[in-house]
Structures are given as structure tokens and as C-alpha cells.
Amino acid sequence: MKLRLASFLGGLIVLAGGQLAAAQGSLRLPKTVEAGAAFSIHTGGSGKGVLYIVGPAQVLRRDVQLGEDISFAPGDMHNAGHYLVVLTGGSSTEDGAFDVTAVHQPTTLSFIAKPSRLPVDLHDGISGVVYVFDTFHNLVLQPTPVSFQLSGVAGASQTRTVTSKNGVAWTKLDSASKEGAAKFEARAGNVADERIIQQVPGDPCKLKMDVRPVGQRLQLETEPVRDCSGNAVPDGTIVTFTEIYDGGQATVDVPLKRGVAKTEMPAYKGATISVATGVVMGNEIRWGKE
């Protein structure tokens, strides 16, 4: 389709080339037109002619009376870009060009917030990118102030205002120190869009367990597991207990439930029992040492 359009356009320009001087000056075009706005094109001469307007996603053909203004209704031309105009009439052909620009008032924001889930207390961990569009989904290239606001479950909200460049505005924000869902809002003019950012606890801090005998076995239980900001590490996080005794070993991966990991392991005198989660080591206990 693009190839056909280019061939058509090329043919018209070649056709116009030889007779351009004779017809020059009779076609008057606006320099720019706002997308969706009404406008008119003045033609000179007399008789019948055909006007072609070729743009990035639109082609118009009008049979016109030369010497009259040709009017275009609001919404006729709504795709932003560079448009080529060719007027043919009798033996003369004339051409020109004009630009259609996006409406300055933004009506749609495409807001990309990454990541949707991240640990607490992460500097510049959250990025927000906004593409500003007008009502016809044209990218608004005019510099437009965009404000980003991150408001969480606790603490003051963070706000940044960034002026868009070439239709895009972006920023980076820190995650809060308290876990929970944060509302990340982007606003340009009267238009706003929001995303939810889940701020989750970080690596566990001070992993500590206790052991006590239960019959022939040992009951192992961690203290409530928290990250370095004091947030409770979520249930389901795996805690690994390892018991090394003379000639053997026992391990068990236990998920946190209600904030603690609890399990039973065999009791061997002199056994060394350790606890870890991920790459974080906890305390070590030697059972039954003299």
C-alpha cells in the first residue's frame, strides 16, 4: 500500500515538474493546521481541477472549482504529520505542503510504571514514563508539564514535575521504607492516569531460631522474620533448616506461616543446626553440647 502511494505521489510530482512555474503562486496553503481543526485552501485560475492531499495516514481527493476557496470541515484532517498538496487543472499542476500538528491540550496519557513490585527502601527503584497524546492519539510534541506523584501507605508522598520532550516525560522515584501498595499517578493538565506499585519487604535481617526437644525430636522455630526496615517478611518465604550430625545431615525447607518458620527434626547429640533464607544466614545452634 505504501509503495503504491509513493508511486502515485512520484508520478504526480513528475507531472507537476514541467508546468510548476506557470502555475506558481495561485495555491495558498496554511503553514500549519491543528489536528481536527477546520481550514481552507485558496486556489487561483479558473475551470475545474482536482486537489490531492497526501499525508502520513490519510489521502484526500477533491474535485474543485479553480479560483475558489476549498474548505475542510473540523475532523477532516486529524492525523499529525507533513502533508503534500497537489492541484491539477487543465494543463497546469501546482503543489505545496503544510503540517498538521497535535492538539496542544493532552487528552490521553500512556503511563508505563516499572516495576510493579519492588523491595522497600530502593533508591531510584521506580521509573515512570508518560507519552502524551491528544484526542486523536497524536503524540503531543509541544513541551508539556507532567507531574508524577507516588503516595504510599505511610510517609510523605513524593512529587516530581517534568516537562515532556518530543512527547515523552519520565522520572525515577525511591520506594518507601514501609511495605504496602503505593499509588503512582501521572498528570498532564486535566488528564491523569495511575498505577499501583507493590512495595514488598526486602531481605530478612537477623534471622534467629530457637530449639527445644519434643519427645525424640527437636522443634525448631524462628523468631518473627523481618527485613532491615522492620517489615514482616511475607508468609510463604522459604526458610531452610540444616542439621549436621556425626555422619549425616538433614535439611528441610519450610515456608513462613504467620511470620515464623516452624518444623521438627531428629535429635542428635552434638548436632549443629543452622538456619538460612535465600542467601541470608541466621544463627547456629549446637544441640546437646557439654
Place this chain on the structure above:
Amino acid sequence: MTGRILALVMALLTVALIVVGTVWPFQSALVTAGVDSGADMLRPSSTPQAAVENLATQIGRRDWEKAYSSLANKNEFEETDFVRDLAGSYPSLRSHASLDSFDVRPQHASADDAQVKLNLRWSTVVGTFLDSRMLRVVKAGDRWAVAWPIVKEPRVPPQVIPVNYLRWDVIYRGAEDDWGAQDAESPHVRIVDMHPVDRGGGVVIMGELLNEDVVPAFVNVKATLLAKDGSALATEDSFDKISHILLPRQVTPFLIEFHNVALSQVDSVHMQPSSSLVAASADPVVEIEDQHLTPGSQASLSGKLLNQSGQVVNVAHVLGTFYDNTGQLIWVSDGYAERALLPGTPETFAMSVPPDIASKVKTQRAVTTTYSSNRFQ
């Protein structure tokens, strides 16, 4: 001329072998071939070895009734106990296995009593496992009969086991959502250890993968070996040498094998860990106890799996990670429990370790992945 003679000899040899195989079939081969002609293919149980071979053949055909009726000690247990011993009470690798082959090794014999070792090699979707039984064979009249050493599978008494159930469900974005709308983010995983080695005429890449997120992940690791000119020599993934479901902060070993590539050809390795959100459950919890590394020519890591939850685990996969005295990862191996894991009931497992590796092992770590018939875990 020489080629014609060779072709003629090969043809005659093939015909001769077919005739020999048909007239004097090997018992173990009959089982493998799935011959179903019944007792007419069995030899009379006139020797202890013949009696054991006949029993193994019937077991291979899953002809439990005939196998049980041929036993010398059937008054000690019921046929259902015999079937449970061999096929398991609950769906497991054993219950879906087929007898690949067997061999019979007479130990000693007297006029009316003999001891014979029977090795049953069962074939499953994850490989074969060996079931060795030391059988006592007794003479009853003019025939020999096997006294089967029954292993009664433990039964869990009826009870209610309270479980503080924890699971994650996922809602993904819909097709109608705007392209800028965020989806549920994939879990963040990280390779915390990676080690390529030249081994067995190929390259083996071992490592460990950590789920550093707060949600469960379905993970895989793909590796591409790159030559000095940047071209890809080969690409493989960890397939079943990994625990695919990783709960938050869980670590799995992985092993990727490249055959017919030398490490000297490799300039760099491109690792691609992948993860996706998956609905998962934090249960069941399985303890791996009595882990023992046995060195020697048949080196292995063995132990017992103890299901601490109330749910029956049909298949348990155990992955072993082995480290040397500097703490460096030197091998990854795996094994399966043949039988289902019943609540609170220990079940043995074993995995082989190359003898040269076993001699260097200082510490090891084992993890399990469990599969239950009613859901993927």
C-alpha cells in the same frame, strides 16, 4: 566380491539369531517384549532359578494372581499386600512403572532350600530404578516355590491433619488492556552461582538460582555457548535437572549438559534464567533426613524423605548440590522416590554421584520438588 560375502554372512547370522531367539527365548526378553502368551512360555519350576524367573516374568506381565498363587508363603499375607508391595498403594512412579528387565543371581542352594537374588529393573518416565530382593526358594514336592519377602507398605491411620494452608493465585492482564497498563510482574530471580566444566567429552554447566521475590516462580535456565567469533556453538536448557517451582527465597541447583562440545572451544557462556508467575502452594513440607554420601565406585547420596504435611505426595524429586572444601559447587545430581510419600512416613531415595566427584565432596545440600496427582506443586 568381499562385500557380497559379508552381506551373505550377515543375512545367515541374522536368520540364525532369529531362530535361536524364537526356539529358546530369554525370559527377561519376553517380559520386555510384552509377550502375553501366559504360562505356556514359562519353564517348569524344576530349579530355584527357574522358579524365580517364572515369578519375575509373571510380575512383569502384572499377572498378580498367578504370581501370588505360585508363592510358597502366601499364607503369610494377602494378594493385595503383594500387589501393594510391588505397585504401591497410592499412584507413584512405581505404580506407573513397567518391568524393563530382570536378572537372577543364585547365592547358595541345598537340596530343598536356596537363596536367590532377584534384580528387577523398572522403567518409568524419569528413568529406571532397581528393586533388589533376596529371595528364599523352597522345594515343595517336585517343584520349587519362592517365599516372597513381603514389604508391607505402611498405612496412614484415618485422622485429620490441620494444615495452615498457604497458596498464591495470579490474575494476569487481559487482552483488552491498554499496552501501557502494567501486568503482574514476573518474579525476580538471580543466578547466584555458575560453574562450567569439561566432562565426559562435553561441557557441563552447573549453578544455583535464587528466587529473590516474594511470589512463587516457575523457572528455567537456558545457556548458550559462544565461540571466540561470537557465534553460538550450542544452546541447551536445564530440563529436569532443576526444581522448576521456586517459592520466595528458595534456591535450586541446575545442571545443563552439552554433548560433543569441548570447553576449549568456548569463549563465553550466555545464561538466560527465565521466570514466570505461577499459582503455587507452600505445602507440602518435606524433610530430607539421614542424608549420607557413600563414596566409592558406586558413590551415591541417599536418605529418607519425610512428608510433614497431611497431603499424599505422589512423586518426589530430590536434587543434590555438592560442594568441595572451598565451598565451590562441583556437581548436581538428582533422584526420585519410587513410592508415594505418605504423611509422616519416611521413604528412601538415592542418587548417584560420579566417584571422582564424590571423593572431593565436603558438603552437600538437598532440595525436593513434589508432585501430587490432584495438582502441580
